[in-house]
Amino acid sequence: DAGVIQSPRHEVTEMGQEVTLRCKPISGHNSLFWYRQTMMRGLELLIYFNNNVPIDDSGMPEDRFSAKMPNASFSTLKIQPSEPRDSAVYFCASRQVSSGNTIYFGEGSWLTVV
């Protein structure tokens, strides 16, 4: 199995630019999570989907952040406009709910906004 695939792995962008992070969950998994990790705030849950439907987006920092899951094999997290404080590692993770409680993380997208 290929695991959770995220792109890009690394991105450096200028403040004010739009950033789009992409995630392909493990085939057959029906839950998808977006997390953000920083030294100061640790691993924060931004949003998660069950069966492509957003269940809880209370962790999304503000309206500049949006996430979509148009189908079971693809999700995007978009930041528009980006700000330096958005610099972090963004992880996507997926799970097959009926198979237990393990979630599988992608390798992360390392975002730097300058």
Next chain:
Amino acid sequence: GQSLEQPSEVTAVEGAIVQINCTYQTSGFYGLSWYQQHDGGAPTFLSYNGLDGLEETGRFSSFLSRSDSYGYLLLQELQMKDSASYFCAATGTASKLTFGTGTRLQVTL
């Protein structure tokens, strides 16, 4: 909401035993998981407790007490490769998974 607290750092000697504690406050709780993360890597699953008691997986064990809103991860026969960050995570309503603050474990010779 949910909040999970862990010690920020723990140091132990190779071959020793170390315990990493986690206390939680949740509005809905179904179980506690533990994840390991090496520097520059992604978190990986170690164990899950859905019921009170001890779960053992090789050198790692995890414990849960729902009445005390408390759990711990026990690492035995520590190896240098165990140096990493360890996170507890609570499964809540609608399968929401919230992570703790993380504990950085340093294993020394």
